[in-house]
Amino acid sequence: MELRGAFPEEFRSQLDLLMRLRRDVRRFRSDPVEEAVLMRCLSAIQLAPSVGLSEPWRILRVESETARASALKNFEAANAQALTGYSGEKAERYAELKLSGMRDAPVQLAVYCDDETTQGHGLGAATMPEMRRYSVVTAITLFWLALRAEGLGLGWVSVLDPQQLNRDLNAPKGWQLIGYFCIGYPERLSDTPELEETGWESRMADLPLETR
Ligand SMILES: Cc1cc2nc3c(=O)[nH]c(=O)nc-3n(C[C@H](O)[C@H](O)[C@H](O)COP(=O)(O)O)c2cc1C
DSSP states (O other), X not given: OOOOSSOOHXXXXXXXXXXXXXXXXXXXXXXXXXXXXXXXXXGGGGGSOOGGGOOOEEEEEOOSHHHHHHHHHXXXXXXXXXXXXXXXXXXXXXXXXXXXXXXXXXXXXXXXXXXXXXXXXXXXXXXXXXXXXXXXXXXXXXXXXHHHHTTOEEEEEOOSOHHHHHHHHTOOTTEEEEEEEEEEOBSSOOSSOHHHHTTSOOOOSSOOOOXX
């Protein structure tokens, strides 16, 4: 492997483009994802930073009809419950949002953090055990970018009852759900978050940055 300092300008602008064109995807085409491509993207997870080098990421591939049906039912119930938290125009808007691609996505993964792992010998996690979960989130980010670079989309689904999902997927004790992920080729490409396109929310103009 060639070790280098700064990467060339052309690479940096491509990296910037990749980050700008990463999207949360909820609308998928039905074409399958080649196993080798999926595995290549998943291997990006192993490049992620983790507290104490604990590598606490654990992945359940959700493949069976039963498992997918229970996850979809879980999402639909949680989404209906979330809708009750809004009223008036916001409720109408919420009801129109598409917040998961679980009906169509050819690949679906439940990603967990093993909160009981002994790997890393607890380094860095003694005062803030949630750092293990943050480690898994960093890994998801790398996976997300690797997928996008291959033309694939990822949709993060968090509107779920995690305990119910853990029971339905028979997740090992001590595993904490980080998210349910839908993966496949996106129906369309965009440089703008869907929640911005629909008028639900817009991105901040400036980075909140203060000096002390
Ligand atoms: C932790 C996390 C949880 C999310 N959960 C959901 C979700 O349940 N449903 C959904 O449609 N999008 C979900 N998203 C996607 C966000 O809505 C999306 O990232 C944001 O609107 C910005 O859009 P972009 O990712 O296309 O830039 C989640 C994103 C993150 C980081």
